[in-house]
Amino acid sequence: MAAIIIRRLLQAIPVLFIIVSLTFVLMHNAPGSPFTTERHIPAPIMAELEKKYHLHGTFAQQYGAYLGDLLHGDLGLSTQYRNRTVNEIIGQALPVSMVLGTLAYAFALLAGTTLGGLAAVRQGRPRDRLIVLAALLGISIPNFVLALLCIRVFAIDLNLLPVAGWGSLDQIVLPAFCLSVPFIASITRLTRGGLLEVLRLDFIRTARAKGLSETAVLFRHALKVAILPVVGYSGPAVAGVLTGSIVVETIFGIPGIGPFFVNSVLNRDPFMTCGVVLVFGLFLILCNLATDILYFVIDRRVNLQ
Amino acid sequence: MTLRDILPRARTLVLLGGTCALGLALFLAFFYAFGGWTLSAPADLTICNGDEPQTLDPAIVTGQLEGRICLALFEGLTTRDAAGHIIPGMAQSWTRSPDGKTYTFLIRPDAKWSNGQPLTAHDFLDSWRRALEPATASEYAYQLYYLVNGEAYGTGKITDFSQVGVKAPDDRTLVVTLSHPTAYFLELTSLQTLCPVYLPCIAKYGDDWIKPGRIVSNGPYVMKAWRLNDYIFLEANPYYWKPVPIRRIKVLPTRDANTCFNLFYSGKTDLILDQTSIPASLLPDLRPKPYYHPNPFGATTFIRFNVKRKPFDDVRVRQALALALDKQDIVDKILRDGEPVANTLVPPGNAGYIPPRGLVRDVDAARRLLAAAGYPGGHGFPDVNLLFSTKGTGPAIATEAQALWARDLGITSIHLRGQEWKVYLNSQASVDFDVCLSRWVGDYGDPQTFIDMFVTDGGNNNTNWSNSRYDQMLAQSENTPDPAQRLRIFHDMEKILVEDDVPIVPVSFMVGAVLYHSDKLGGFESNFVDDHRWGDFYIPKKK
Numbered sequence: 001m002a003a004i005i006i007r008r009l010l011q012a013i014p015v016l017f018i019i020v021s022l023t024f025v026l027m028h029n030a031p032g033s034p035f036t037t038e039r040h041i042p043a044p045i046m047a048e049l050e051k052k053y054h055l056h057g058t059f060a061q062q063y064g065a066y067l068g069d070l071l072h073g074d075l076g077l078s079t080q081y082r083n084r085t086v087n088e089i090i091g092q093a094l095p096v097s098m099v100l101g102t103l104a105y106a107f108a109l110l111a112g113t114t115l116g117g118l119a120a121v122r123q124g125r126p127r128d129r130l131i132v133l134a135a136l137l138g139i140s141i142p143n144f145v146l147a148l149l150c151i152r153v154f155a156i157d158l159n160l161l162p163v164a165g166w167g168s169l170d171q172i173v174l175p176a177f178c179l180s181v182p183f184i185a186s187i188t189r190l191t192r193g194g195l196l197e198v199l200r201l202d203f204i205r206t207a208r209a210k211g212l213s214e215t216a217v218l219f220r221h222a223l224k225v226a227i228l229p230v231v232g233y234s235g236p237a238v239a240g241v242l243t244g245s246i247v248v249e250t251i252f253g254i255p256g257i258g259p260f261f262v263n264s265v266l267n268r269d270p271f272m273t274c275g276v277v278l279v280f281g282l283f284l285i286l287c288n289l290a291t292d293i294l295y296f297v298i299d300r301r302v303n304l305q
Numbered sequence: 306m307t308l309r310d311i312l313p314r315a316r317t318l319v320l321l322g323g324t325c326a327l328g329l330a331l332f333l334a335f336f337y338a339f340g341g342w343t344l345s346a347p348a349d350l351t352i353c354n355g356d357e358p359q360t361l362d363p364a365i366v367t368g369q370l371e372g373r374i375c376l377a378l379f380e381g382l383t384t385r386d387a388a389g390h391i392i393p394g395m396a397q398s399w400t401r402s403p404d405g406k407t408y409t410f411l412i413r414p415d416a417k418w419s420n421g422q423p424l425t426a427h428d429f430l431d432s433w434r435r436a437l438e439p440a441t442a443s444e445y446a447y448q449l450y451y452l453v454n455g456e457a458y459g460t461g462k463i464t465d466f467s468q469v470g471v472k473a474p475d476d477r478t479l480v481v482t483l484s485h486p487t488a489y490f491l492e493l494t495s496l497q498t499l500c501p502v503y504l505p506c507i508a509k510y511g512d513d514w515i516k517p518g519r520i521v522s523n524g525p526y527v528m529k530a531w532r533l534n535d536y537i538f539l540e541a542n543p544y545y546w547k548p549v550p551i552r553r554i555k556v557l558p559t560r561d562a563n564t565c566f567n568l569f570y571s572g573k574t575d576l577i578l579d580q581t582s583i584p585a586s587l588l589p590d591l592r593p594k595p596y597y598h599p600n601p602f603g604a605t606t607f608i609r610f611n612v613k614r615k616p617f618d619d620v621r622v623r624q625a626l627a628l629a630l631d632k633q634d635i636v637d638k639i640l641r642d643g644e645p646v647a648n649t650l651v652p653p654g655n656a657g658y659i660p661p662r663g664l665v666r667d668v669d670a671a672r673r674l675l676a677a678a679g680y681p682g683g684h685g686f687p688d689v690n691l692l693f694s695t696k697g698t699g700p701a702i703a704t705e706a707q708a709l710w711a712r713d714l715g716i717t718s719i720h721l722r723g724q725e726w727k728v729y730l731n732s733q734a735s736v737d738f739d740v741c742l743s744r745w746v747g748d749y750g751d752p753q754t755f756i757d758m759f760v761t762d763g764g765n766n767n768t769n770w771s772n773s774r775y776d777q778m779l780a781q782s783e784n785t786p787d788p789a790q791r792l793r794i795f796h797d798m799e800k801i802l803v804e805d806d807v808p809i810v811p812v813s814f815m816v817g818a819v820l821y822h823s824d825k826l827g828g829f830e831s832n833f834v835d836d837h838r839w840g841d842f843y844i845p846k847k848k
Contacts, residue, residue: 036731
């Protein structure tokens with residue numbers, strides 16, 4: 001097991017190298033320079049700027065310098081936020097997104113599996129129909145609509161929660177909820193689908209025949225198998241939710257890393273863009289690895305090779 | 306239920322409960338440690354400032370939102386009162402030589418840094434040298450090019466700073482020599498680029514000197530905290546030369562207009578400074594509200610022609626498009642905040658400046674000119690593109706202009722070419738367009754900041770337009786010490802620009818909008834330069 005994990009982690013290195021290189025090439029060739037503004041910048045000043053941010057010389061020189069810095073764990077300087085390193089920005093913004101994402105996903109897991117279970121045991125009945133409809137809505141309603149609705153109702157009309165901001169527990173509730181809704185919906189559907197399939201299988205009939213209560217059948221036997229699709233779905237989903245959401249973080253004014261995925265490209269901030277791509281890549285690889293391990297823990301027949 | 310049944314269940318429950326509790330504890334610990342948990346002291350004033358500042362280093366700052374915070378932290382030789390007039394700042398007085406080229410500033414005796422150290426004329430000298438030095442890579446260093454040898458030093462042609470026109474004969478005297486009598490020099494000394502910085506701090510911390518706990522400043526406020534995209538906390542500087550009415554200011558970098566307005570509407574922020582921080586769709590409804598304050602500022606939306614490309618190499622075509630454009634329609638339908646229609650480039654408000662009339666809308670004259678140029682009724686007009694930025698109102702204005710020219714002149718071959726902001730800036734700077742929607746925000750309250758853009762090969766000309774008479778007049782204005790005569794020259798220059806040669810079509814003067822409740826904030830006046838010093842704000846006494 002340990003050997004397999006180490007091998008998977010080693011495989012991650014070339015993968016990360018390739019994505020970061022691709023990003024660097026794309027940013028280098030994107031039209032527009034990080035330093036262009038509405039005002040003309042004299043050529044000598046532009047040259048100094050490029051020198052300071054290691055963006056002078058040939059492409060090979062710039063790329064080489066960046067890779068050299070990367071090997072030392074230095075993600076470079078942000079060209080947008082002039083007094084900050086990419087390490088510093090990610091160090092400040094990523095934990096915020098991770099806190100929000102963890103909470104949102106934990107809630108989504110709890111709510112999603114519960115709703116999925118509640119629906120599956122009453123298949124075709126009104127309760128099932130209602131949950132299926134709600135899940136469909138949850139997937140279909142875009143985040144920004146939901147967020148604005150929630151702000152309107154809970155923050156402005158009812159005045160229960162703050163409209164935006166970060167730093168206190170009441171400011172987490174609305175964004176975490178809005179962030180979790182599409183995940184709740186997906187997990188509900190996956191759990192329901194999984195359970196419906198499993199509940200028809202022979203070993204469930206055996207468990208029932210042994211006289212186990214319906215609760216025990218559901219939670220101790222059926223759910224353990226039915227949850228596998230949720231585990232598979234969770235790998236990429238967790239990677240996504242932990243690295244922030246541009247929509248939710250922008251609307252609620254949360255200082256997370258989500259908006260950087262778009263804004264650093266628009267700002268032509270090459271090192272920041274590479275930095276967030278690297279972070280997302282790393283999270284995706286780690287979460288997928290965790291998923292595979294979980295698969296193995298739940299079902300020993302899974303071959304990790 | 307027997308004990309044998311209960312025991313395993315109890316074990317599962319304990320295990321489950323334990324895991325949950327551990328998870329929660331870990332989560333909370335993580336949240337406290339890294340999540341930006343702050344029990345920050347309540348601020349007396351919260352300001353929505355539009356976006357996260359790129360930097361707050363006075364020498365590097367170019368943007369307006371950065372400039373505002375910068376000018377709360379730092380103060381130059383001069384500053385502004387609420388109405389926007391130049392008043393003494395770090396200099397308590399100054400004299401100007403008769404030829405207008407030499408200024409002698411007397412630094413106030415009680416000028417201090419926020420660490421209590423005295424601030425001297427040498428601090429200004431060293432800070433200006435830093436701003437000019439090529440290695441600092443200051444994009445606004447040209448604000449110091451007015452000094453004798455300023456440009457030569459700034460572009461590395463000379464390396465001896467003692468040749469530059471600034472001297473500090475003693476701790477309280479700063480003598481500045483300019484290469485031309487620059488009428489607006491005292492405005493420049495109030496800008497952040499010419500503010501002093503505390504060099505020992507920069508020497509010690511490098512690029513990190515601007516962070517809380519390190520930064521030393523000389524303005525009405527000092528920085529207490531700065532979290533990226535979260536907030537900046539400012540506190541009154543006890544060493545500032547006059548008392549600061551509001552003790553703590555919290556600055557929010559909220560970008561989204563809806564979020565800003567929600568914060569204001571729910572009382573979480575007291576002041577919104579930018580029109581762009583108010584949802585555009587709400588503007589017509591907000592205008593009658595008591596907390597809506599119009600805030601005109603020196604900026605113009607205009608259209609550039611590439612005068613080297615057909616058909617815009619023909620002045621009649623340019624004049625025709627300028628005469629026909631229904632600017633009122635654009636203002637009413639698109640901008641919707643009472644923007645005045647512009648027929649000239651220089652916005653109103655420059656004391657003593659009388660602008661030319663400009664080309665006032667006249668569709669018949671436009672049609673005649675277009676026909677004379679060989680495109681009667683728009684027939685045969687070549688395919689051209691209209692460049693604009695996809696940010697903000699750009700697409701809407703461009704689409705409307707395209708439709709208006711088609712409606713009034715019959716030109717149907719103008720194609721829209723929207724580009725993402727940075728790409729757009731690149732295309733504009735390299736004059737890679739036929740027609741381009743642009744804007745210009747003045748650097749200081751003087752017509753020159755608009756007029757000198759269009760000098761031949763000027764860095765911001767971007768039209769390929771060149772007129773030797775215009776260039777000569779600009780040079781002449783620089784050597785005219787008589788202010789009234791100088792403004793008359795500008796009048797004639799602007800006439801060439803917007804009536805005779807027409808490399809540009811002014812569309813509208815931009816207006817600002819500021820939201821605050823006058824019973825909660827005092828000391829804010831709308832002024833033409835849109836420069837509001839936070840150190841003058843106060844909280845009105847309850848009646």
